[in-house]
Amino acid sequence: MNYLRAFFLSKELTPRALIVTEEAVSFNPANYTAWYYRRLIRNEVGGWDEELEIIQDFVSENAKNYQVWFHYRCVIEALNDPTDCLNFIAEMLEKDAKNYHAWTIRQWALKFFGLWDNELEYVDKLLNLDVRNNSAWNQRFFVIESTTGYTNEVLKAEIIYTQEKLKRGSNNTSAWNYLRGLAKVSSYNELPEIEEFCVEKLESTWGITCGQLYVTLIDIYTKSGDHEKLATAIEYCEKLQSGLDDIHKKYWIYRKTTLEKLIA
Amino acid sequence: RESYIVTVTGDRMELGTSRLTLTNEENNPTVSSIEQIRVERLVHRLMIMSDTDHHLTALLQRKAHAKYLMGGLNYLPEYFSGLDASKSWICFWIIHSLELLDEMPSSNHINRMVTYLSKLQSPTGGFGGGPQQLAHLAPTYAATCALMICGTQQAYDVIDRESMYKFLLSRKCPDGSFTMHENGEVDIRGVYCALAVASLLNILTPELTEGVPEWLARCQTYEGGFGGDVGLEAHGGYTYCGLAAIVILDSVHLIDKDLLVYWLQDRQMRLEGGFQGRPNKLVDGCYSFWQGASFPLVDEYIINPEQYNPDDDSDAISFGENEGGWCFNQLALQEYLYICCEDDHGGLRDKPGVRRDFYHTCYTLSGLSIAQHNPHYHPESKTIYGRAENLLVPNDPIYNITPRNVAKAKAYFSAKPKIQ
Numbered sequence: 311m312n313y314l315r316a317f318f319l320s321k322e323l324t325p326r327a328l329i330v331t332e333e334a335v336s337f338n339p340a341n342y343t344a345w346y347y348r349r350l351i352r353n354e355v356g357g358w359d360e361e362l363e364i365i366q367d368f369v370s371e372n373a374k375n376y377q378v379w380f381h382y383r384c385v386i387e388a389l390n391d392p393t394d395c396l397n398f399i400a401e402m403l404e405k406d407a408k409n410y411h412a413w414t415i416r417q418w419a420l421k422f423f424g425l426w427d428n429e430l431e432y433v434d435k436l437l438n439l440d441v442r443n444n445s446a447w448n449q450r451f452f453v454i455e456s457t458t459g460y461t462n463e464v465l466k467a468e469i470i471y472t473q474e475k476l477k478r479g480s481n482n483t484s485a486w487n488y489l490r491g492l493a494k495v496s497s498y499n500e501l502p503e504i505e506e507f508c509v510e511k512l513e514s515t516w517g518i519t520c521g522q523l524y525v526t527l528i529d530i531y532t533k534s535g536d537h538e539k540l541a542t543a544i545e546y547c548e549k550l551q552s553g554l555d556d557i558h559k560k561y562w563i564y565r566k567t568t569l570e571k572l573i574a
Numbered sequence: 575r576e577s578y579i580v581t582v583t584g585d586r587m588e589l590g591t592s593r594l595t596l597t598n599e600e601n602n603p604t605v606s607s608i609e610q611i612r613v614e615r616l617v618h619r620l621m622i623m624s625d626t627d628h629h630l631t632a633l634l635q636r637k638a639h640a641k642y643l644m645g646g647l648n649y650l651p652e653y654f655s656g657l658d659a660s661k662s663w664i665c666f667w668i669i670h671s672l673e674l675l676d677e678m679p680s681s682n683h684i685n686r687m688v689t690y691l692s693k694l695q696s697p698t699g700g701f702g703g704g705p706q707q708l709a710h711l712a713p714t715y716a717a718t719c720a721l722m723i724c725g726t727q728q729a730y731d732v733i734d735r736e737s738m739y740k741f742l743l744s745r746k747c748p749d750g751s752f753t754m755h756e757n758g759e760v761d762i763r764g765v766y767c768a769l770a771v772a773s774l775l776n777i778l779t780p781e782l783t784e785g786v787p788e789w790l791a792r793c794q795t796y797e798g799g800f801g802g803d804v805g806l807e808a809h810g811g812y813t814y815c816g817l818a819a820i821v822i823l824d825s826v827h828l829i830d831k832d833l834l835v836y837w838l839q840d841r842q843m844r845l846e847g848g849f850q851g852r853p854n855k856l857v858d859g860c861y862s863f864w865q866g867a868s869f870p871l872v873d874e875y876i877i878n879p880e881q882y883n884p885d886d887d888s889d890a891i892s893f894g895e896n897e898g899g900w901c902f903n904q905l906a907l908q909e910y911l912y913i914c915c916e917d918d919h920g921g922l923r924d925k926p927g928v929r930r931d932f933y934h935t936c937y938t939l940s941g942l943s944i945a946q947h948n949p950h951y952h953p954e955s956k957t958i959y960g961r962a963e964n965l966l967v968p969n970d971p972i973y974n975i976t977p978r979n980v981a982k983a984k985a986y987f988s989a990k991p992k993i994q
Binding site: 315318319337338339340341342343346349376380383407408410413414417439440441442443444445448449451452455456478479480481482483484487488490491494495519555557558559560561563564567 | 597598599600602604605606607655656657658659660702703705706707708710754755756757758759761795796797798801802803805806807808809830833835836837839840842843844847852853854855877891892893894897900901902903906
């Protein structure tokens with residue numbers, strides 16, 4: 311570490327300085343000063359290809375580390391070549407499908423290089439593997455918003471998509487957040503099929519076991535402004551607070567109180 | 575405590591609340607649900623093993639925690655190499671935990687810490703994670719707050735305000751975001767760290783804050799929480815940073831307030847009682863603070879804002895007796911911490927089966943304090959799980975240091991000249 315400090319202060323940008331930084335990051339991959347210094351040296355002496363191999367190893371070994379992922383991004387940027395980038399990140403996501411750094415760099419690469427073509431398909435693949443992967447749901451939103459946008463056609467298709475996924479497990483917060491998210495981009499008025507779907511599901515076992523069903527109906531009815539629906543929403547708040555979602559009881563009391571003020 | 579029967583398939587029995595039933599996988603086991611149920615089984619077993627009057631008898635192991643923390647102040651063994659660039663964080667985690675426990679070390683220790691922290695300051699402003707390391711917004715926040723907790727004049731005077739301001743400004747990007755260090759990554763933590771420090775040191779200027787609220791608002795996702803950057807998944811740590819920063823900038827009106835509150839409270843786990851960072855992920859003791867501390871903020875700016883206006887006479891929303899005034903289950907969170915997070919030899923952990931560390935000790939205790947203290951207008955001033963002596967020193971949700979130390983620091987620095 312003392313060597314690194316001495317070299318860093320001297321601002322020497324040579325191959326031997328590179329060796330010192332390599333030792334430093336091997337000792338501590340979170341040494342952001344060493345990574346920063348490495349980038350300065352590489353800018354001077356070149357060898358970004360070699361750097362790519364090195365950093366990929368570090369990322370594989372230290373997947374939860376900010377610095378190695380950011381350094382990986384800098385290497386890709388310096389090489390200006392995303393050829394294997396999405397594949398490499400996909401490999402890392404295979405080990406941990408929710409790794410925040412992996413998703414961060416992936417979103418960066420998609421935007422920077424415009425690599426959108428196959429991303430929705432990739433998201434779909436991940437959701438088939440684990441429909442509860444909240445990162446994949448978020449990525450879905452990110453991809454669509456960045457490409458086609460949420461046109462009417464896209465919204466309708468996404469509602470069907472989400473409903474299909476919900477049939478694999480009604481108790482899936484990620485899918486319900488996404489469904490309500492679609493209405494946020496548009497509105498429940500523009501997308502009446504959401505309310506229809508929920509009302510229909512009330513008659514099924516979801517009506518007994520699925521708290522999120524009521525959460526969604528409360529959201530729909532709160533935004534409707536219709537007094538009868540507001541009254542039903544209040545009933546549903548009581549249902550959630552007294553059993554279906556009792557850990558969040560205080561929140562449903564708050565929602566109920568707010569709704570009661572609307573009706574008063 | 576209610577009596578209960580748990581079945582493995584998740585059927586709810588009529589005897590009590592749904593709390594102690596395992597999640598129902600609905601015939602579709604995936605990595606997420608398998609992991610979640612694994613943790614639920616662990617937590618559930620610990621809960622049913624605890625005494626039925628645990629909520630009255632639980633005792634925070636203050637002395638053990640203080641001993642563990644003091645050990646950290648004195649000696650950091652080799653295997654902490656991974657924290658070699660986080661020395662200011664270690665100082666903060668330890669000294670903040672000690673201040674909450676009301677076990678502040680001797681002035682000797684404090685002076686040594688102040689001297690050590692002064693070595694982390696960069697000649698060009700800000701603090702690095704270790705001596706002669708590049709200045710970085712996260713260790714800058716940590717060092718600044720640690721110094722505020724030390725609270726001596728010497729501690730305050732370590733900080734070079736002028737160069738600090740230059741450093742913070744140099745991190746700012748045209749779009750309103752901040753990079754963590756020169757040539758470093760942008761993320762919302764950087765904004766929070768910069769603004770928290772600036773606000774404590776009285777160097778918060780329009781030049782520094784211009785465009786920032788708008789960028790922060792863009793980090794709110796369709797789920798209601800905030801991601802680390804625009805487009806990224808809503809996450810507890812980043813949501814806290816985003817919200818606290820937005821509160822410092824008095825810009826809560828720019829975000830979807832109702833959706834934020836919904837997302838936040840939904841992160842409290844049904845069975846475990848602790849918080850998760852994102853939907854379909856696992857409980858973790860550190861979210862006791864990252865998620866928990868947002869509740870005083872949403873109470874003031876969204877749920878009960880009239881209560882913070884001295885001229886307003888209206889009633890606050892009532893959650894029932896002994897439930898406390900924040901919009902989450904304060905007792906269930908505390909229960910999780912005592913039953914699942916305390917290490918017998920001192921220190922606290924993420925969840926059962928994971929080793930203790932100073933980071934988790936800091937953030938579990940920080941969250942515990944938030945959960946124990948109620949809003950100033952609440953009829954019950956405290957909501958304490960277990961023995962009355964478990965009460966920690968109050969904790970400021972914006973800075974994560976005690977209100978007393980915030981006030982002292984602000985008083986000191988507000989007297990200093992404004993930065994041009």
